Amino acid sequence: MNDTHTEARQPSSIKAIISxxxxxxxxxxxxxxxxxxxxxxxxxxxxxxxxxxxIKNHHYRGRKAAWAGVIFSLIGMVTGAIITLNVFVL
Incomplete structure (x- = not known):
């Protein structure tokens, strides 16, 4: 059997989608x-x-979605903190 068939059956990580x-x-x-x-x-x-x-431990799919979530979260978190500090503190 091909390895592609076993990869298609791997579940996606729900946490990656939520992230x-x-x-x-x-x-x-x-x-x-x-x-x-x-x-x-x-x-x-x-x-x-x-x-x-x-994903690393259980071999789920969704590594790209998880990385995109981490990157978007970091951008939103850092920029949101800077804007919030500028508006409310300064």
Whole structure:
């Protein structure tokens, strides 16, 4: 049997998908409600890192989605924190 058939049966990581959605929301909330961007970024980063660990240990699919979630979450979290500090502190 081909290895491609066994790869197609591997389940996708739900945490990777959640991280991608939360990271994208953190990125989008920079324009609308920047304090929520920080919250979604933290949660998205945490789930993305957990997803990467699960993908490595259990051979799930979704590594690209998990990395995209981590990157979007980091961008949203850092930028949201900078904007929030500039608005409320300075």
């Amino acid at each position: 991608l959605v939360l990271g994208f929301d953190a990125f989008i909330f920079l324009v609308i409600l920047f304090p929520f961007s920080l919250i979604f970024g933290i949660i998205g980063l945490w789930t993305g890192l957990k997803a990467l660990k699960d």
